[in-house]
Amino acid sequence: MQEGLSHPKSQFSSWFLEVVSRAGLADLRYGVKGFIVHLPPAVQAMKAMYRLYEQELERRGHKPYWFPAVIPESCFQLEKEHVEGFAPEVFWITQHGDQEELGEKLALRPTSETGIYRMFSLWIRSWKDLPLKLYQSCQVWRHETKATKPFIRGREFWWIEAHDAFATREEAEKQVLEDMEMTERVMHQEFGIPFIFFKRPEWDKFAGAVHTYAADSLMPDGRIIQQPSTHLLGQNFSKPFQILYTDEKGEKKHVWQTCYGPCIWRMLASVIAIHGDDKGLVFPFKIAPVQVVIIPVSQDTAVIKKCKEIYEKVRERFRAELDLTDRTPGWKFNEWELRGAAIRIEIGPKELQTKTLTLCRRDTGSRLCVQEYELLEEIEKLGEELTQNLIKRADEWFSSQVQDAKTLDEVRKKAGKGFLRVPWCSIDEKGRECAERLKEQFALHVRGVRVDKQEKPEGKCIICGKPAGCIVYIGRQY
Numbered sequence: 085m086q087e088g089l090s091h092p093k094s095q096f097s098s099w100f101l102e103v104v105s106r107a108g109l110a111d112l113r114y115g116v117k118g119f120i121v122h123l124p125p126a127v128q129a130m131k132a133m134y135r136l137y138e139q140e141l142e143r144r145g146h147k148p149y150w151f152p153a154v155i156p157e158s159c160f161q162l163e164k165e166h167v168e169g170f171a172p173e174v175f176w177i178t179q180h181g182d183q184e185e186l187g188e189k190l191a192l193r194p195t196s197e198t199g200i201y202r203m204f205s206l207w208i209r210s211w212k213d214l215p216l217k218l219y220q221s222c223q224v225w226r227h228e229t230k231a232t233k234p235f236i237r238g239r240e241f242w243w244i245e246a247h248d249a250f251a252t253r254e255e256a257e258k259q260v261l262e263d264m265e266m267t268e269r270v271m272h273q274e275f276g277i278p279f280i281f282f283k284r285p286e287w288d289k290f291a292g293a294v295h296t297y298a299a300d301s302l303m304p305d306g307r308i309i310q311q312p313s314t315h316l317l318g319q320n321f322s323k324p325f326q327i328l329y330t331d332e333k334g335e336k337k338h339v340w341q342t343c344y345g346p347c348i349w350r351m352l353a354s355v356i357a358i359h360g361d362d363k364g365l366v367f368p369f370k371i372a373p374v375q376v377v378i379i380p381v382s383q384d385t386a387v388i389k390k391c392k393e394i395y396e397k398v399r400e401r402f403r404a405e406l407d408l409t410d411r412t413p414g415w416k417f418n419e420w421e422l423r424g425a426a427i428r429i430e431i432g433p434k435e436l437q438t439k440t441l442t443l444c445r446r447d448t449g450s451r452l453c454v455q456e457y458e459l460l461e462e463i464e465k466l467g468e469e470l471t472q473n474l475i476k477r478a479d480e481w482f483s484s485q486v487q488d489a490k491t492l493d494e495v496r497k498k499a500g501k502g503f504l505r506v507p508w509c510s511i512d513e514k515g516r517e518c519a520e521r522l523k524e525q526f527a528l529h530v531r532g533v534r535v536d537k538q539e540k541p542e543g544k545c546i547i548c549g550k551p552a553g554c555i556v557y558i559g560r561q562y
């Protein structure tokens with residue numbers, strides 16, 4: 085028998101590391117802290133995730149670009165807050181060959197605003213060039229000092245960054261809402277990752293942004309994981325970068341900008357964490373590295389022949405594997421469950437006799453007998469049902485993870501399990517001190533106020549006792 089995982093999912097951090105290695109997602113032995121080798125199942129899942137996200141971005145008018153991975157120091161320094169925010173994490177390229185210093189230091193992009201916006205200043209001339217909406221799918225590098233974890237926090241990660249420029253503030257604000265819609269459309273409805281969008285407090289904004297809005301999801305251990313954020317940059321970059329357009333009256337104006345950063349790498353972490361179970365990985369059907377696995381339940385020549393025939397048929401439409409190794413069927417079932425194959429087709433003498441096929445679903449383990457001629461449609465249907473079931477399960481769990489806490493005593497009792505909804509003085513600068521105390525005393529972070537609904541403040545700030553000006557959500561974060 086193939087041995088299952090040695091950690092149940094309830095021991096989340098050990099389970100997570102074990103499943104990443106055992107299911108063959110990544111090899112962690114590369115030997116450079118924060119850098120991992122991505123193995124085929126991780127690459128296949130991430131490519132499928134990229135495709136869905138890119139389609140959505142393009143449907144909404146974004147064009148794909150590839151910018152260089154390096155940003156000259158002079159560009160990187162242009163927006164003051166941005167530099168201060170990112171400087172400690174930047175990898176710099178300073179020399180080539182043995183000793184030769186570069187004329188100008190080059191930053192290995194930690195994010196591309198400063199590289200992309202210098203080009204905006206060359207490309208944008210008139211109101212006719214606006215809006216300019218683009219994205220790139222790429223790696224970025226940040227020298228993280230906290231403990232690194234595969235797909236959760238690394239010094240190299242894979243994401244998409246979308247950068248948009250508009251003639252007016254109103255259009256930029258609308259883009260922020262569109263970014264939130266895309267997050268719902270793809271991250272929730274396709275990947276099954278539930279989230280709440282928050283307006284971040286003043287002290288926790290993206291370096292250089294006017295406002296930051298971020299989607300927070302949860303890990304099974306109750307800790308918060310930040311997913312995409314979208315930023316209203318206002319004219320904070322267009323001024324130092326001189327991104328000007330001439331309006332219809334011939335007047336020169338600075339553009340209004342937004343940026344949005346869905347991190348596919350981190351989304352894979354949420355997919356693994358939220359949908360996985362004690363047996364291993366579970367993927368929504370569209371992004372499963374192996375959508376269908378075919379396993380013969382006997383070594384009979386006619387059975388093997390049938391398996392090959394079905395495999396050829398299935399692989400034309402789905403990512404499929406045929407397991408003809410000499411392991412026992414039971415071993416193979418466990419192995420492919422560990423790897424998260426969405427649907428298993430079992431073929432044996434019984435199936436040959438009745439001219440049917442047995443399909444088994446990864447999420448529920450339920451079996452279904454289908455006729456061969458309807459196989460592809462049935463796989464499609466079953467895959468969709470599986471995805472919908474994962475989303476429903478995730479949503480139910482997620483909504484049970486929000487609790488109210490009206491006093492510090494309640495916070496103390498409930499801390500660390502999901503979101504706590506608390507009365508708070510302010511998410512402007514005024515509230516910063518309270519947030520710092522909350523972090524020091526309880527290691528809890530203020531995530532901000534919800535953007536999907538207005539919540540009426542009641543009671544007193546749990547820290548300073550002043551009348552509450554808002555309701556914020558707090559929790560432990562990754």
Ligand SMILES: [Zn+2]
Binds near residue numbers: 518548
């Ligand atoms: Zn306060």
